[in-house]
Amino acid sequence: MAADIAKAGTLLFFAVVLQLSIMAQVTILGGHPNLLLVTLVCVALLRGAVFGAVAGFSAGLLADTGVFGTLGFTALLLTLAGYWIGRYGETTGRDRAHAPLLSVAVVTLLYQVAALVLRYMLGQNAPGGAVFEGLAPTMLLNLILTFPVYALGRRLLRPREWAPREVRLLG
Amino acid sequence: MAGLVVLALILITISFREPTSGPLHGVQSAGATVLRPFEVAAERVARPFRDVYGYFAGLVHVKQENEKLKAQVNELRQKALLGESARAQNEEFRKQLKFVDSPLFPSDYNAVNTRIIGWRNEFDERVVIAAGRNAGIHQETPVVTNDGLVGSVTQVSPSAALVTLLTDESSAVQARDQDTGAFGVVRHGEGTGSLIVDRVTKDKLVKEGDVIVTAGTRSKQYPSLFPGNIPIGYVISVGQSDTAPFKQIQIQPFVDFSSLDAVTALITKKKNPQAP
Numbered sequence: 001m002a003a004d005i006a007k008a009g010t011l012l013f014f015a016v017v018l019q020l021s022i023m024a025q026v027t028i029l030g031g032h033p034n035l036l037l038v039t040l041v042c043v044a045l046l047r048g049a050v051f052g053a054v055a056g057f058s059a060g061l062l063a064d065t066g067v068f069g070t071l072g073f074t075a076l077l078l079t080l081a082g083y084w085i086g087r088y089g090e091t092t093g094r095d096r097a098h099a100p101l102l103s104v105a106v107v108t109l110l111y112q113v114a115a116l117v118l119r120y121m122l123g124q125n126a127p128g129g130a131v132f133e134g135l136a137p138t139m140l141l142n143l144i145l146t147f148p149v150y151a152l153g154r155r156l157l158r159p160r161e162w163a164p165r166e167v168r169l170l171g
Numbered sequence: 172m173a174g175l176v177v178l179a180l181i182l183i184t185i186s187f188r189e190p191t192s193g194p195l196h197g198v199q200s201a202g203a204t205v206l207r208p209f210e211v212a213a214e215r216v217a218r219p220f221r222d223v224y225g226y227f228a229g230l231v232h233v234k235q236e237n238e239k240l241k242a243q244v245n246e247l248r249q250k251a252l253l254g255e256s257a258r259a260q261n262e263e264f265r266k267q268l269k270f271v272d273s274p275l276f277p278s279d280y281n282a283v284n285t286r287i288i289g290w291r292n293e294f295d296e297r298v299v300i301a302a303g304r305n306a307g308i309h310q311e312t313p314v315v316t317n318d319g320l321v322g323s324v325t326q327v328s329p330s331a332a333l334v335t336l337l338t339d340e341s342s343a344v345q346a347r348d349q350d351t352g353a354f355g356v357v358r359h360g361e362g363t364g365s366l367i368v369d370r371v372t373k374d375k376l377v378k379e380g381d382v383i384v385t386a387g388t389r390s391k392q393y394p395s396l397f398p399g400n401i402p403i404g405y406v407i408s409v410g411q412s413d414t415a416p417f418k419q420i421q422i423q424p425f426v427d428f429s430s431l432d433a434v435t436a437l438i439t440k441k442k443n444p445q446a447p
Binding site: 013016017018020021022024025027049050053054057060061062064065066067068070071072073075076079080083122124125 | 172175176178179180181182183184185186187195198199202203206209210211213214217288289290295296297299326328333339340429
């Protein structure tokens with residue numbers, strides 16, 4: 001467990017650094033790749049809901065700190081994303097090959113919308129038109145990132161062997 | 172999970188309501204200081220790749236741009252000759268009048284040249300620079316490039332600072348038309364990254380192609396004191412309607428905000444004048 005925390009912590013730390021210093025200024029066809037979100041989704045899928053939520057909170061807090069953002073903003077969104085994807089990984093998404101791609105696609109959409117709503121509620125700049133225009137390219141870029149990031153995540157955090165549950169039929 | 176969500180909401184509330192000198196922002200500054208070397212390293216590794224991309228992207232419009240720039244050089248050469256003699260004359264008159272002035276750009280400012288190490292996100296027009304309080308930067312320090320005004324510092328830690336770009340919704344700077352002297356306020360326009368000059372009354376003359384520079388004044392509403400005569404952009408369209416009290420002026424900024432990599436923070440050598 002301690003080794004998992006160290007590996008996931010290192011992976012997410014570098015994802016935060018790369019996201020803030022490089023990825024945040026990359027614009028391709030109006031889309032902005034989110035390496036941090038993709039990395040978190042992969043970690044949560046491989047290690048479950050609680051691990052995903054804690055990882056999301058920590059990485060989000062670090063991201064908010066690095067760019068003088070509203071502290072807690074990214075942490076809140078990534079906590080929810082990490083927990084939800086972790087649950088999916090533990091249940092229906094288990095052992096499914098398309099789970100990482102499906103998770104990244106859905107979370108990208110929800111993350112963008114949730115960030116927009118939260119920013120609007122905080123009275124900050126929330127350009128809905130620009131966000132929705134860039135949604136499809138952002139999703140595509142995130143899906144492209146998923147392949148190498150998930151491969152790296154699997155190498156570092158080997159998928160858990162889910163023990164088959166005993167089921168007792170009643171009646 | 173619920174605990175983390177509540178904690179995040181508490182942090183958002185405190186961070187949002189607390190002044191920038193508060194304890195939570197102090198912790199944030201310390202965190203930014205720890206992250207800074209990693210961000211600088213990542214930026215240095217990525218730079219060659221970005222430069223190669225930028226080189227090929229720039230080739231697309233190079234011929235057309237070359238012709239436009241040649242015409243501009245000829246025009247500016249003539250203006251520079253006239254401007255140089257006017258400048259010398261102006262200096263002489265100031266000496267004779269013993270004119271008391273606010274800090275002048277660029278002679279009364281020390282330049283802190285620094286690199287951009289972080290970008291907030293696609294919603295925000297803010298960047299993090301690799302120099303902070305230790306380099307003499309403080310809140311409201313103006314930030315420029317060779318091309319013109321970039322924005323001002325809105326948050327600062329010992330080794331990094333947050334610069335709010337001129338194109339951000341919260342930015343505004345008092346400006347004037349260099350050719351006609353019409354005063355107004357430059358702020359963000361309708362589209363992302365666009366700028367307009369607001370509050371120019373209809374009796375003032377502003378034409379397409381006029382250069383807009385900082386006015387070097389401040390008001391209660393826009394307290395940041397930018398030095399005067401920093402280029403901001405040139406006018407690309409001027410309009411007015413019967414009902415609106417002000418002209419609708421759109422400008423093209425000289426600074427390319429989408430490809431900023433290094434900027435200069437201006438630290439005044441003189442004390443900024445304080446209003447009584």
